[in-house]
Amino acid sequence: MSHTRVRFAPSPTGPLHMGGVRTALYNYLFAKKTGGKFLLRIEDTDQKRYVDGAEEYIMEALKWCGILWDEGPDTGGGYGPYRQSERKDLYHQYALQLIKSGHAYYAFDTPEELDAMRKQLEAEKGSNPQYDSSSRMQMRNSLTLSDDEGNHLLGSQEHYVIRIRMPEDEEVLVNDLIRGEVRVNSNLLDDKVLFKSDGMPTYHLANVVDDYLMKITHVIRGEEWLPSAPLHVMLYRFLGWETATPRFAHLPLLLKPDGNGKLSKRDGDRLGFPVFPLQWKDPNTAEISSGYREAGYFPEAFVNMLALLGWNPGTDQEVFSMEELIHEFSLERVGKSGSKFDPEKAKWFNHQYLQSKSIGEISQQVAAQLEKNGIQADSTKIESVAALMRQRANFIDELCEQSMFFFKAPETYDPTFAKKRWKEETPGILNEVSGLLKELNPFDAQTIDAALHHYMEESGHGAGKIMPGLRLALVGSGTGPDVKDIMAIIGKEETISRIEKAVLIVSH
RNA sequence: GGCCCGUUCGUCUAGGGGUUAGGACGCAAGGUUUUCAUCCUUGUAACAGGGGUUCGAAUCCCCUACGGGCUACCA
Structure with missing residues (x-):
């Protein structure tokens, strides 16, 4: 059996959402459990959405959580580079290969033309306008244009994209480790753009090419990717890599604590909890988003809480070290339905860790926190205070707040x-x-x-x-x-x- | 609208034909004979609905409802 190789492939468009951290965590746990490799790959094929500092943030956040990669942009590895922008030259040949084998074609339609097509189709068919087998012959592409015209357009620096030529009426099977077999008829799939006019591949092409080249065995990602999984399966087939198609596992989403829908930054602001592992300052708007680290969470507690959101060991155990998580984890025990995030339970996890850590470690953090408040005290006293007070608190700063009277005589009386x-x-x-x-x-x-x-x-x-x-x-x-x-x-x-x-x- | 995925206490979940439907968070009450917490005990509360299959369905199948995701030259 070949070694498992999994990857976490975030896009550096901003801070890493806690749902993304969970995806990374499950990949990491699976890799370590199976004795395989966990890689970090930066998917920066959309230069318009690139955000300064996001990549650094992602790496720092993962490190804070103890989710360490075996191969990645900074550490390297035998399958680099691990940034898609640095692999730019790789992708075109595969797009070309698909054109040669008849599985893809050039398309010259402008955004305006595409828009017009959608509107027209909507009017005609009432719904579901798609660039697909039913509509592609009415568009401007290498299928409808003469060779001369097509070659002329290609030579004249006209912007073009490369689209997959989705076959008609074929059943596409996605075998998902969490959801079982998912079947889709190819008529429902559209001719997705694989290669953009800016010379970059889209996610669909890039992730398939890179996963193949990096010998990825299991693709563990969010459920939002399930609809495009059939496309990816087709791509493996058309590229001649069918036998190397990875196993898929689409993770359920993290939902907001109240109401419905997936957890977003807004919910955090509204309900008063962080949705990001680390604090983030948007370089463009200077807007600050709070993070679990700054809110006083222990990384172990954060990771523990996240691990149990969608996965469970089948026992009553709830507190897990990373080692234990690695030992117990399996994709079979990942649930199918979305999990609402419960901020109260997150606090409870932190409380558990505050109780189980050594007094030495707690005291050190308490001392640091006290110093911020302008209080110096000898370590023996701080240790006594920490030992006495920690069971009453969920967080270090809470502990300090409740312990101020040990260091300063009261000035007012309730x-x-x-x-x-x-x-x-x-x-x-x-x-x-x-x-x-x-x-x-x-x-x-x-x-x-x-x-x-x-x-x-x-x-x-x-x-x-x-x-x-x-x-x-x-x-x-x-x-x-x-x-x-x-x-x-x-x-x-x-x-x-x-x-x-x-x-x-x-x-x- | 179309396609796909999902649905057990308020929340996270166990459960894979026969259980008093279990645990945890939260909440409530009581206790630890100073407070506030912690802690302990107890309690609260769920199989979305309807059809099947079966001697028997939370568990298997179908339909409905509801929820979510996707539907870009974004990932």
Whole structure:
């Protein structure tokens, strides 16, 4: 059995959509699972739509996700170049080959003529105007023109395209790994342009030629390509590569969380979640689109979430490392129907990873985030805070936000909580507690806890009389972890000082 | 309009003739005897509709409805 070779072939027309990332991921998983190669090929045959920085963005995004290619524009490989614009000279000969074998022809129709044809056909037939076997003989092409005329036009620098000559009434079979056999009659297929007047191939020709030359064994791509798959099958046949036709797998689409339709950038803006892996700034409009990386997602969580959107292992397991995904993945377990993206579940995945990462790694990121907010602290303290606070958060920045009081004494006190829990006797109690805390040594959570309980017994005050006041003094609000843990982390001096300050301020 | 693909809790999904239709997210209630979270427990909720096939259909077939994709000298 020959080695599997799959490719991800994005077009550098902008940032990579998360649906595109998922396509890349499934290709990658399939390649690694089967011990094959994963290649990255840039499909930049449309120079009009080329966007500066898009190619770099795609590569950076894939790398961030840990989706690494074995062959690609930067890494090279035995089948390069991996940018279609650099393969430009390759394609013409195959178009020519098709013309010679009678499977393609030159067409000279101008855009205006094509437009007129469509309008006329629409009027005549009521619908479905196509450049196909039924209409091609009414157009200006090498089939209808005399050889002399045709040659003259070709020689006179007149713009022309090369179209496939779709045969009449033939059944075209696409064998799809996900959907089974899809049959289409060739009468429904039109004479698609294969070679454009600008000297570039269209996607259809280029992807078939490159897949063949790059020895691609499996084409795993989005469902939007299913309608043109029969055309690609025909191309393999006409080029004489029928036995080398790759297996196809058309992936279901990623849908918007509400309503219908595929997930778009608009939905992200509207519902407040990123649809791109990385932040992107449009070089033309300067418009900024948010990314998962900048939103605080771990790449592992992002990838994990994406993997489960359309694929499942058939077990209850939901958290997967990349290694596990590679081990478990199979195209057979990819679903057929589109998946609505659920931003809430995405957060849940990040929460899972925030819990399972090492304290060291979490602390490092917390420290970096704190520094951005102008806070420096020693790593031991940050580690304690991270360990105590991470289970309450989904993201690093959320963790930091909720942990600010560890590093800065409260300047205001939540009035609602104060009104409810700060009683007349509270200052007195807090003064007693603070006096007691002064004597504690060591000042750790266990000792503090014991002292607090001892005080409760002695004084007869219940926890409800003591704790809320302490919390307000330490945090400034009614939220947070156990007060004894807070005290232990901020230390004796700071604890005493915050209590004294609160006693002074909260009671007015 | 035409062609193609699809349809199980609100969402992601398991299920491949016989199940109390399972899990997860979300939501709700209770618990962890200070809060807010986390966490644990419980609950909530689905086979689009109609015909077949069969002793028996979520599972197989057909039709309808609905949804989506494609229908460029874009990918």
